[in-house]
Amino acid sequence: xxxxxxxxxxxxxxxxxxxxxxxxxxxxxxxxxxxxxxxxxxxxxxxxxxxxxxxxxxxxxxxxxxxxxxxxxxxxxxxxxxxxxxxxxxxxxxxxxxxxxxxxxxxxxxxxxxxxxxxxxxxxxxxxxxxxxxxxxxxxxxxxxxxxxxxxxxxxxxxxxxxxxxxxxxxxxxxxxxxxxxxxxxxxxxxxxxxxxxxxxxxxxxxxxxxxxxxxxxxxxxxxxxxxxxxxxxxxxxxxxxxxxxxxxxxxxxxxxxxxxxxxxxxxxxxxxxxxxxxxxxxxxxxxxxxxxxxxxx
Amino acid sequence: xxxxxxxxxxxxxxxxxxxxxxxxxxxxxxxxxxxxxxxxxxxxxxxxxxxxxxxxxxxxxxxxxxxxxxxxxxxxxxxxxxxxxxxxxxxxxxxxxxxxxxxxxxxxxxxxxxxxxxxxxxxxxxxxxxxxxxxxxxxxxxxxxxxxxxxxxxxxxxxxxxxxxxxxxxxxxxxxxxxxxxxxxxxxxxxxxxxxxxxxxxxxxxxxxxxxxxxxxxxxxxxxxxxxxxxxxxxxx
Numbered sequence: 001x002x003x004x005x006x007x008x009x010x011x012x013x014x015x016x017x018x019x020x021x022x023x024x025x026x027x028x029x030x031x032x033x034x035x036x037x038x039x040x041x042x043x044x045x046x047x048x049x050x051x052x053x054x055x056x057x058x059x060x061x062x063x064x065x066x067x068x069x070x071x072x073x074x075x076x077x078x079x080x081x082x083x084x085x086x087x088x089x090x091x092x093x094x095x096x097x098x099x100x101x102x103x104x105x106x107x108x109x110x111x112x113x114x115x116x117x118x119x120x121x122x123x124x125x126x127x128x129x130x131x132x133x134x135x136x137x138x139x140x141x142x143x144x145x146x147x148x149x150x151x152x153x154x155x156x157x158x159x160x161x162x163x164x165x166x167x168x169x170x171x172x173x174x175x176x177x178x179x180x181x182x183x184x185x186x187x188x189x190x191x192x193x194x195x196x197x198x199x200x201x202x203x204x205x206x207x208x209x210x211x212x213x214x215x216x217x218x219x220x221x222x223x224x225x226x227x228x229x230x231x232x233x234x235x236x237x238x239x240x241x242x243x244x245x246x247x248x249x250x251x252x253x254x255x256x257x258x259x260x261x262x263x264x265x266x267x268x269x270x271x272x273x274x275x276x277x278x279x280x281x282x283x284x285x286x287x288x289x290x291x292x293x294x295x296x297x298x
Numbered sequence: 299x300x301x302x303x304x305x306x307x308x309x310x311x312x313x314x315x316x317x318x319x320x321x322x323x324x325x326x327x328x329x330x331x332x333x334x335x336x337x338x339x340x341x342x343x344x345x346x347x348x349x350x351x352x353x354x355x356x357x358x359x360x361x362x363x364x365x366x367x368x369x370x371x372x373x374x375x376x377x378x379x380x381x382x383x384x385x386x387x388x389x390x391x392x393x394x395x396x397x398x399x400x401x402x403x404x405x406x407x408x409x410x411x412x413x414x415x416x417x418x419x420x421x422x423x424x425x426x427x428x429x430x431x432x433x434x435x436x437x438x439x440x441x442x443x444x445x446x447x448x449x450x451x452x453x454x455x456x457x458x459x460x461x462x463x464x465x466x467x468x469x470x471x472x473x474x475x476x477x478x479x480x481x482x483x484x485x486x487x488x489x490x491x492x493x494x495x496x497x498x499x500x501x502x503x504x505x506x507x508x509x510x511x512x513x514x515x516x517x518x519x520x521x522x523x524x525x526x527x528x529x530x531x532x533x534x535x
Contacts, residue, residue, distance in 0.1 A: 202392050208350060209451075210380030211407045298352065298375070
């Protein structure tokens with residue numbers, strides 16, 4: 001069917017080429033632009049959810065809740081030592097007191113913290129695989145002799161709602177993408193029907209001279225392909241500019257939550273395929289619309 | 299003799315109205331020449347539409363090229379239509395195509411290569427006297443010129459049947475005679491010709507041409523010759 005795109009010049013002349021002059025390429029350009037934005041949003045969110053989720057799922061925070069500072073220090077150092085030798089633990093880092101106080105100061109105030117309020121010690125550990133309840137229990141048991149008050153929190157637990165939101169937004173983006181493709185298909189169908197009506201006389205003459213439905217369909221699908229390709233390229237260029245600008249802004253935001261919010265390399269390939277897919281879809285819809293309409297003619 | 303077209307008790311009704319054609323029966327033989335006459339509204343154009351497969355009859359049977367044309371599957375229509383040349387009353391030239399491209403249209407639809415259609419189209423342009431207008435669009439041609447292009451387009455594929463609806467209605471008598479000579483030449487090559495016309499003078503131009511007269515949708519066959527093979531064609535000098 002794609003070979004039909006390269007019709008000989010004399011066949012192309014059977015219906016006049018109205019590309020670019022009509023509104024169809026610009027409608028396709030807008031549809032492509034919106035489709036690409038939806039796809040880009042979906043790809044970026046999927047990437048963020050995958051990267052962030054995989055990373056956070058391996059992180060666990062150990063809290064040493066002990067009011068006596070000296071005992072807390074002893075327990076903290078002992079827990080870190082045990083964790084460093086524990087199987088499956090790849091990284092252990094005791095969070096400095098100053099950093100903990102800095103994190104708490106917005107809620108408790110500098111004065112209160114300086115008033116020697118007991119603050120838990122924190123140990124960030126990273127596992128070689130996503131934390132599960134079995135692993136946490138194993139670590140808890142290993143720590144209990146030296147730090148009976150140790151509390152282990154998987155970071156995936158408190159980030160779960162965020163990634164759940166990301167997944168919902170991803171599904172929404174996929175839904176929007178599908179709706180836009182359906183709207184594009186409907187637009188192409190209407191445009192082809194309109195073009196078919198405009199050229200009904202020519203098609204009837206072709207029929208009376210022995211022209212086949214496929215010959216007529218090729219004329220319209222070629223014309224629609226040219227319109228769609230032109231519009232899709234314009235929409236692609238605009239969408240890439242917008243995605244690049246947003247990517248720069250994400251990078252500038254320097255937020256840990258947005259650290260994975262970047263277009264993956266395969267995302268650019270997917271975005272480049274979408275305009276071609278829209279062109280192919282337009283050709284297919286044009287062909288089916290014409291063949292379906294011509295069946296009603298003798 | 300093997301027939302080209304056989305109508306047997308054919309009726310044609312548009313929608314729920316009265317029949318435009320009633321009980322039409324005739325046989326057309328290869329190489330014969332027929333004039334179809336009748337008053338306006340008698341059903342000439344409707345009969346021609348059945349002949350060039352633009353409509354299916356409401357009843358009766360039509361055999362064409364020894365096959366049933368009534369139940370002919372739609373996908374086989376193009377092959378049949380390529381064997382039939384049509385001159386429409388309103389010419390029906392493709393408005394955005396040049397004279398050359400309009401005449402070449404049937405050959406291109408049939409898949410003839412560009413190199414093979416240059417000569418026949420040029421010869422046809424020369425014959426109808428429009429060589430200098432080969433790039434002109436139909437809108438810039440006079441009525442007579444458009445008619446000549448329509449005739450050239452109908453005959454260029456050397457059809458087995460040529461159906462012409464008032465083909466000389468817009469040309470001067472000299473050109474009308476030349477066009478009839480073209481039809482007669484085609485006829486000699488074996489093409490069956492059916493010409494619908496009001497012009498009774500045309501009937502005298504071609505000897506042995508048979509006449510079919512329609513009257514209020516019914517066929518009058520005063521000579522009874524429609525069911526008999528024609529004699530060899532002789533064109534009056």
